[in-house]
Amino acid sequence: MQKSLLIDADKCTSCLQCEMACSFEHEGTFNPARSRIKIFEFEHGKRSVPYTCTQCAEAWCLHACPVEALVRNKETGAVEVKDDICVGCKVCTIACPFGTVNYNPDTGKVIKCDLCDGDPQCAEACPTDAIVYVDAAWTGLDRMQQWAAETDNKPMANA
Amino acid sequence: MSWQGQILRVNLTKGTAVAEPLNMEWANAYIGERGLGTKYLMENMDPKADAMGPDNVLIFATGPLNGTMASTSGRYAVICKSPLTDGIGDSNSGGKFGAFLKYAGYDLLLVEGKAAKPVYLHINDDNVEILPADDIWGTTVWNTEEWIKAKHQNPQLRIASIGQAGENGVLFSAVVNDLHRAAGRCGVGAVMGSKNLKAVAAYGTKGVTVDDPKKFMEVVKATHAKLAESGGRQELTEGGTHPMIDMMQEWGGLPTNNFKEVQFKGIDGVNPAATTTPNENGHTNLITNKACFGCTIACGRISHIDPEHFTIKNRPEYMHASGGLEYETAFAFGPVVGVDDVDALTFANYMMNEHGMDPISFGVTLAAAMELYEMGVLTKEQTDGIELKFGNAEALTVMAEKTGKGEGFGKELALGSKRLTAKYGHPDLFMGVRGMEFAGYDSRALQGMGLGYATSNRGACHLKHDVFGPDMEDVSGKGKAQPVKESQDMVSMIDSTGLCLFTTSGWGPEDFVAQLDAALPGEWTLERCVESGERTWTLERMFNQGAGQTGADDTLPKRMLEEPAPSGNAEGKVNELSVMLPEYYKLRGWTEDGKPSNETLARLGL
The missing domain is CATH 3.30.70.20 (Alpha-Beta Plaits)
Structure with a gap:
């Protein structure tokens, strides 16, 4: 099974643990300037978005x-x-x-990004699961499930 | 090792910026950040120098764990002589600036002298420039960050700057970094302004390397997990520090109306529920939480104000999200000034960040002014036509902005509470110690906190000791001296690592030591680290003595010592400082008049 990084910006707190983990894995030092993944902040930190190669x-x-x-x-x-x-x-x-x-x-x-040979350190380091490593064929599964849960198909009589 | 091994010495009078080796003897004795910065201050200036003059030295200090994967590794300290207390000024901040100063290759930045004209410092690895700040002088922190990033075409620059408050010498001005993180206390922003230094912008590509990477990563994994699992950490992530306000209300330790009262009838307008419950327009104040550099807690709050609220109606420039309320800001814009309008509190918070001021000192100073106004000492003519009464939300928000911009009565509030109350003939109404205002805990309801305030080297501070446990066991001074002394040394140690005090929500002392030991060469034991904390505490005390302070300054306002608490768990009680203080001096190995004895100094190698 091929796996893929799944990024959920809503969960990102902009702590940059991923950037440090990435640079440590590849360079042996903690150095966000050499990270393959970057966090971008918008509107005074209201949104923080991790971004990297999608392969x-x-x-x-x-x-x-x-x-x-x-x-x-x-x-x-x-x-x-x-x-x-x-x-x-x-x-x-x-x-x-x-x-x-x-x-x-x-x-x-x-x-x-080289996915750390199948063990991506950014996902490992992320404290909020904003970055996870999942089945590449089902990166949308969580979101599908979320929307599916919104569907109320109970009979009216029971509502 | 996790030091870069060099510091940057900038002399603004001469216009020079020179790198020099980090003094490893001092780093080994003081750990880093707060301790190391204090040592550098002591060795580079006369404590008697004018805090607002060119002979004051402004230090930005990182610690050995800054920039590493240790949780909360973004904490840095700003250290100088404080213009508010005329003693040691030591203020730390989160955000991302501190880590990037270190990534640029500097463990510590030391600023001497005074520039002839406004300047800012641009640091990009070995390229250090002192550049004209004419285009940003007189503008806000928020504008300054945007302008510098655009000027250098580098959105990754991390910036620490002052607003107009620091330029105008507001005595409780802050240094603000990353838009809404601040070295808030002690007036460090005023010192930066006195040097004509508008901002320090840093970016660096020099990584931080630890002494034993394998061991360090094992320790980091374990400490991350320990913090993640702790209940205290989870509460901080979910609510920040704000939920403390409901606890203090219930306990009867929530300073209200300039500390006349200890419980606030408007609590429902300022507590966490007020930030998460939609108002009549369907607007909810709190949006999300946010972390500082390396932080796996993320206690920071991001909020926005109802566009229909009186503070920002027709002011679209404030309709964006920014830093929200935490406990101290909720206290300082809420109960202590009697205001119960959550969006007004949030607007005041925006003003503090945008113009660079300490919310605690501002709020408590405004509270004193309100008491003077209600006594009839101040009149409406003097307060720009504003009814400066407790509970007036407009008085809060208008005065926050006026103080930031240096307008009208804001120029009086800029003095801080001690000088303001003295000027108007009622020095007893100053609620603080050594010239710095109290944080949001009443010394009658939390007795050990009172001793901590009275002995804190930087003036009334709630974060230089940790005695909530003993304080909430019984309301008396009995047995409080020892936990105050011991936790002061422990906090000094933690403040010197480059990490945040809030990690103690999940970590014990041994966790800090394990991380230091893996990051640094040599053997770092708990005993060595705690002794270093005590050394830092004592060195700060020596700075204050050198500046002219004595044991007589270890005191509390008359209101805490003579006026009994009107309600709550401490009803009828005053602070028992006279019982605790002699015991405290003894435990510290100080003389009866509060001087470190020669034996104590020798033991600590001072």
Whole structure:
């Protein structure tokens, strides 16, 4: 079963534990500036929205890469950057419509979410389940269930 | 190790910004943040210097756990001499600024001197610039943050700034960061303003690395889980600190009408239920909760005001969400001034954040002014035509804005309660200690709290000790000195780690120590950490003595010592300070007149 990150902005408190966990997993330090997931705040913190790569099935970044440094991990479905191949040309950062592939000036390579090889640390660190890792085919299940619960099909006589 | 190993020294008179190595001897002796900042202050200025002059030093200090995955790792402290108390000013804040100052590579920022013209500091890793602030001087905190982010094309900048209150020398001005988090107390914003420093903007790409990553992550996982499971933590997440107001009302410790009373008849207009119940227009005040950096509690409240409310009708600029009420703000804009209109309280809160002021000191100062007005000492002509009576919501909201903008009677309120009541001939109406106003707990109903207020180095503060347990067991001074002393040392320790005091809703002392020990080289034991807390406490005391304070300043207003509480659990009682204080001095190893003895100083290496 392929899994996917499911993000529920309503649950995000903007604590940035995910950003620290992500950078720790990939860089060995707590460094939100090098996180592959970012939290954006709107209206004085009324809404906080986690945002990261959704691992497109037809990945623009992967197609744009001239040296084939972006490779699909068949098990996790993630598009991963092969650091030994990446030349830092940044064409993938232009190709990505969502801005989730970014250049790291410290290494001269691009960085993006790789789902931590199937154990995403952002989801692990999130204290409110705003980020969870679920069956990729059913990321809408909770919302479906929520709306289904709104349906009142009891007979009028019992109402 | 989890230090960056360097500090940034900025001299605004000379226009220089120079990095220098962190003094590791001091870091090892004082842990960080509050303790370390106090040590740097002590070594860099004369406590006798004018708090509003160029010789005061303004320090932004982080701790060893800032910027790590330890829960609540965003807490930083602003430390300087306080213009409100003329003693140690030590105020801490959450939000995200502190962590990003550290990510820029600086454990501590030390600001000396005074700029010739308004400036702001832009810190982006090794690039540090002192830039003109002419375009933002005279504007709000909210405008300042927006302007600086746009100017540097960097929405990720984290900004700590002052509003007009800090520029105008309102003695209880705050330094506000991330729009609505504040180093609120002690007038640290006024000191920043006196240096012509409008803002500090920081962004950094230098990660924080811990000494033993594997061990640290194990400890973090365990402490996160412990906090998540605790009932106290869950209550903070759900209600913030606000529910305390119903508890204090029931106990009879909720200061009302400038502490004349201890229970508030308008409680239903200011308690948590008032923020979650729709009003007659169907508007609900509270929207959601929000966390500071690294915080897995998220006690912060986000609220909005009814667009039809008198405070913002025809003022669309205030129809957005922002920081909502917590216990202290609800007390300071509610019971202590007798106001019971939740949206008026929320508007006053917006004013504090937007213009950069301490809600507690503002509210208690306004309460004193209201008492003077009702006594006939102040007249309507002096208060800009406003009926400054207890319970007048308009008086609250108009005066909050006037004080922030430096208009009319707001200029008088800017003095703080001690100077205002003295100016009008009634110094006994000042409700506070060392020039700083009380928080929302009555010293007659909470006796240990009274001793804590009287001995707190920064003036009347409820957050420098933790004796709610003993205080709510019996209403007397008996046996309170020891828990006050011990918790003061413990809080000093926690305040020095870079973490938030509210983690004690789930953690014990050993949890802080385990995180420090994994993050830092060397062996960090509970004994070492608590001794460090005591060292910090004593050093603060020495700063105050150097500034001219004595044991005579360890006192409470006459109202607490001579006027019995009119109702509640403490009905008929006064605070028993004279019983507790000698016992407290003895436990501290201080002389009878409140000076740390030579043996005590030697024991602490001072």
